[in-house]
Amino acid sequence: MMARARKKPLLEGSDTPPTSTRVRRTAQIMPDSGVTGHTLTIVMTIMCYLACLALGALILINNAIDTWTSDISRQVTVQVRPLRGADVEAEVLKAQAILEETPGILSVDALSLSDAAELLEPWLGETGLLEELPIPRLIEVSIDRGAPPDLDALSARLEAEVLGATLDTHRRWQDQLVRMAGTLRLIGYSVLILISFTTIAIIVYATRSAMFSNRHIVEVLHLVGAEDSFIAVQVQRHFLRLGLRGGLIGAIAGAITFTVLNVLSESTPAGGVGQAINSFSSGAYGFSIVNYLLLLLIPLVATLISLITARLAIMHILHDTL
Template sequence: MTAIRKEPTLAAPPKAAVAPRSESQPRYAAPIMPEGTVAGRSLLLVVVLMSYLACLALAGVLIISQAVSTWSADIARELTLQIRPVEGSNVDTEVEKAYVILQSTRGVTSLRIIDKAKAAELLEPWLGSMPVIEDLPIPRMIAIQTDPNNPPDLAALRSALAAEIPGAELDTHQQWQAQLSRTADTLRWIGYGVLAIITVATAAVTVFATRAAIAANRNIVEVLHLVGARDRFIAGQVQWHFVKLAFRAGIIGTVAGAISVALLALVGPGNVPGGLTAASRALIFAPTTFALQNYALFLLIPIVAVVVSLVTSRVTVMRILSEVL
C-alpha cells in the first residue's frame, strides 16, 4: 500500500495588526477656510497697513509726550529777570545789584546777563532793523538757570528783588508752559482718535472679509451642517483662520512701523535739542525700564488686532449662520 504523500502548504503571511483608532486620538482635517484666498490676502494687506499706521500713531503720541516733557523741564529750569529802566536809577547798577542777589539765592545754578545789543536783536522780528531801536528804553534781562531738584523760593526771590530793585520783574514762563501742555494734550487726543479710527476700520474690514469667506465656502458650510456639525464648530474654524491672519499681519505691520521710527531716530537731524529726532532717539534708545514700557505698548498692537479679529469674526459668522442656515 502506497503512502499518500501530503505536500506542505505555505502559510499565509501574517497580516499587519491594525490598531483601531481610539476616540481620543486627534484627527487632522483640512481647514474649512482655505489659505491664500483673495479675501484673505486683501485682509492681510489691510491689517498690515492698519497695524503700521497704528504703530506710527502710537509712536507719535509717545514722541510728543517725550518731547513735551523735555521742553517743560527746560522751561521750568529757566527763569528770566527783566529790569526796566526807571527814571532816577541807573540800569547797569540795578543789573549788578540783581546779579548779586541772584548769586546768593539758593537753587540758582547759573546766570547770564543779556546785554542791550542782544536784547535789540530779540526785538528785530517785531520792530525790524532800525537805527532808532537802540535809543528805545529796552529792558535788560538776566537768564537764570535753576536746580530742578532744589528749586528756589520764587515768592521770596520776587520780594527781595522788588524791595531792592525798582522795575524788576521775574518771569517764570508759566504761561508758555501751560500753553505747551494744552497743545500736547490736543495732539495726544488726536493720536488716540487716530488709533480709535484704525481699530474701527480694522473691525469693519474683518466683517466684510468674514462675509466674503462664508459666501465663498457656503457649500462646505452646508455639507458640514448636513453631517451634523454645529454652528459653534464652524464659527471656531472661521475665527481661528482670521485670528492667525490678524496676528501675522499685526506683527508685520508693527515691525515695519518700529523700523520706520528707528530710521527717524538714526537718520533724522540730531543737532536740534528737544526736536522730534531727539525724542525718537529717547523713545527707541531709552533706559531699560522706560524702554520696556514703550516696547510693551508696541506689542499691544498685534494683540489688539487679534482681539478685534476674534470678536468681530465670531459675532459676524454666528449671525450669518443663524440667518442663512
C-alpha cells in the same frame, strides 16, 4: 454598531487591512484661501502700519512735550526794565544778589547789554543804536527742580526791592504747550480709534464674506451636528493668524520707518522735529527700547480685534440660521 457589523466587508474593494498609518494628514475644515486671502492680509497689514505710525507719533509728541516742558520749568527769567532815574546796572546787581541768596536756585546768569542787544538784532537789524536804546536787561536763573524756590514770594520780593524787575516763570508758554500737546494727543488717539473701527468693519465684512463663500461647508458642519462654537473656531483661527501676521508685519514696518526717520533726522537742528524723532530711538530719558516695545501692542491689539470681531460676527450669523 460598526464593530458588530464589520466582520466582513459589505461592498467590494475592502481587502486592505486597516492601519492608522494609511492616512496622511488632517486638513483644515475651512481652507485658508476661502477665508482670508492675500488682499485681506495686505489691507490688515496696512491698517496695522498706520496704527503703528499713529502710536509712534503719540510717543513722539509725549517725548517732545516732556523735553520742552522740563527745559522750561528748569529755568525762569528775571527782567529788569530801565526806569527813568534808575541805575539799571545797580538794579541788576541788586536782583542778582537777591537771587543768589534765595535757596533752590542753582545758577544766576545776567545777560550783558550787548547780549540783550543781540537778542533783538533779528527784529531790529544790526545797528549801533541798539545799545543806546532802553533795552530791558535779562537774568537767566536755573532752579533746582528737586527743591524749587517759592517763585511767588521771590517775584514779590524782586518787585518790591528792585526797580523795574519782573519774574517770568514761562508758565504762559508752558500752558500753551500743554494745550497744544493735548490737542495733538487727541488727534493721535482719534486716528487710532478710527483705525480700530475701520479694522473692525473690515473684519466684519470679511467674516460675512468668508461665511458666505464657505456656506456649503457650514451647512455640512451643521448637519453632522457641529455646535456653533466649533464652526466659529474653524473660521476665527484664520482671523487670529490674520491679525497676528498683519500686526507683526505692520509693527516691523513701523519700527523700520521710525529708525530710518531717526537716521535721516540726525543732522537737523536741535529742538526741531528731528530732535523729537531722535527721542523715539534715543528716548527722552534714555530708555528707547520701551518705545519699540510699545509698538508690539499693535499686533497684540490687532489680533484681539480680529479674533473677537470675527467670533462675534460668526456667532451672530450662525444665530440667524437654523
